[in-house]
């Protein structure tokens with residue numbers, strides 16, 4: 638992609654992991670985002686050492702507070718060398734307030750997921766399905782076993798707008814461009830290497846708006862788009878080599894927000910909006926094949942066990958989140 642920059646794309650797991658971006662500096666390494674558990678982060682640290690460089694990981698950026706980007710932080714702290722965790726002040730506050738509870742929610746959901754997968758395994762007929770469900774069970778039990786004890790590591794360097802690390806191999810600008818997926822998302826931009834690691838502000842899936850800000854999010858993407866980069870390493874899904882998918886995502890959030898707002902204004906209930914705002918009726922889903930693009934990313938990078946399709950479920954969740962969060966500013 639660019640000299641000394643690597644994207645580690647997360648394999649599909651029933652408990653989602655984020656992608657990581659790796660920037661090799663002249664003396665050390667900066668990693669963007671830490672997966673959902675320390676063992677996954679430790680595996681990446683070992684892989685960096687084996688396949689990329691023996692320079693130590695000196696910096697870890699948490700792009701936002703979500704569990705699939707921060708729960709592996711402890712592995713970086715346990716790695717021997719000094720490591721600073723960098724995040725916005727808002728992300729540090731949200732981690733302090735919410736991380737333990739979000740972990741608990743994810744653990745509380747596991748027994749039901751185990752039951753679901755167990756039931757599917759019981760009905761599975763092909764060897765491939767049996768193998769698949771057995772592996773999902775293993776993932777769920779491993780998560781439960783590992784995360785029952787957990788040390789929350791908080792960011793050690795925080796900032797409001799921007800934090801710059803100067804380096805002869807390429808500077809790193811860690812920047813807040815406005816509210817989007819959460820109140821405190823940051824991106825990591827290297828002007829010399831023309832790469833931006835965008836966290837979940839820009840992803841290959843449909844956005845996750847549950848903690849998001851539907852009104853300001855499009856402008857935040859536009860602001861990130863002003864940076865001089867050629868490649869985007871998103872928090873989930875494939876690396877992007879132009880601004881087309883980023884723009885489609887931006888326009889989708891804008892259209893869906895406007896249409897949910899319109900419906901809400903005339904008193905339509907959420908369920909009705911979820912019936913009428915469909916893949917086919919949302920214009921920006923068709924633009925440039927955006928809907929097919931996100932479907933392909935979800936197919937390849939997530940585990941879906943629902944009744945419809947992963948995109949349809951996420952669209953319904955987006956409508957609900959916008960309906961609830963419309964007036965967050």
Ligand SMILES: [Zn+2]
Pocket residue numbers: 655703705706837872873
């Ligand atoms: Zn994420």
